[in-house]
Amino acid sequence: MMDRSCPGTVEPIMEILDSKWMLLLLFELFNGTRRFGELRRKLHPISPKTLTDRLRLLEEKGIVTRTLYPGVPLHVEYELTECGLGLQPIFAAMWTWTQEYGGHLRKDADERQEAKG
Amino acid sequence: MMDRSCPGTVEPIMEILDSKWMLLLLFELFNGTRRFGELRRKLHPISPKTLTDRLRLLEEKGIVTRTLYPGVPLHVEYELTECGLGLQPIFAAMWTWTQEYGGHLRKDADERQEAKG
DNA sequence: CTGTATCCCGTCCGATACTG
DNA sequence: CAGTATCGGACGGGATACAG
Numbered sequence A, B: 001m002m003d004r005s006c007p008g009t010v011e012p013i014m015e016i017l018d019s020k021w022m023l024l025l026l027f028e029l030f031n032g033t034r035r036f037g038e039l040r041r042k043l044h045p046i047s048p049k050t051l052t053d054r055l056r057l058l059e060e061k062g063i064v065t066r067t068l069y070p071g072v073p074l075h076v077e078y079e080l081t082e083c084g085l086g087l088q089p090i091f092a093a094m095w096t097w098t099q100e101y102g103g104h105l106r107k108d109a110d111e112r113q114e115a116k117g
Numbered sequence C: 001c002t003g004t005a006t007c008c009c010g011t012c013c014g015a016t017a018c019t020g
Numbered sequence D: 001c002a003g004t005a006t007c008g009g010a011c012g013g014g015a016t017a018c019a020g
Helices: A005-017 A022-030 A036-042 A048-060 A088-104 A108-116 B006-017 B022-030 B036-042 B048-060 B088-104 B108-116
Strands: A064-069 A075-080 B064-069 B075-080
Touching (some): A005 A022, A005 B022, A005 B088, A022 A036, A022 A048, A022 A075, A022 B006, A036 A048, A036 A075, A048 A064, A088 B006, B022 B036, B036 B048, B048 B064
């Protein structure tokens, strides 16, 4: 499974996850159905354009459903599909990794130490 | 675990994975120690600047080690640390997701159908 | 062989104003 | 309320030449 074919298997997922706000957006949706304005407030200061872009992408990929409730005022709900909920084990694996190796992520700690000499 | 703290737990990993070439680079290293030129050939047409950037980042994060073998010609080897090898379950989870839900990722299939419609 | 230094371009994203 | 349209800036990454 860790062979040459794996990058091709993994890349489509990365195309979803690696854009700005996408993680926060997904986690928000993991916790239940959300409306557009609700997401906008929670992800503040995301721009409406960007939020729409993200939601449309997730829709395209079959990860969320968009439900329109006609009437005034307009009312739209976004909800994860089974496919979207299925992403959770991936985040669980990331969470586990951080617990295990998170201490290694010092990054600038080293640089500061070097500066001090 | 899927609560509000999780994005913060996951983001540091995404900072590593979400840059161009990083997936291919990691998979190459999963298969063993590699030299700079070797990576450059395998990831062709990556630019040397970008390859260096990626390797430096991985080094900073403690995910790879860089070993210099002095002499002419110069010889450098990159190898995953235990921490780097620990990333594999994450990719395994992604792989599983694609097996399970990969069929949902049609994206442009829908667009084409719409065009025909 | 293993990088670094420069320059440049495309893309992503934010800000803002506007519409059904 | 839930978006769309438009513009512009920042930044990631490519090409290329050069250095240790």
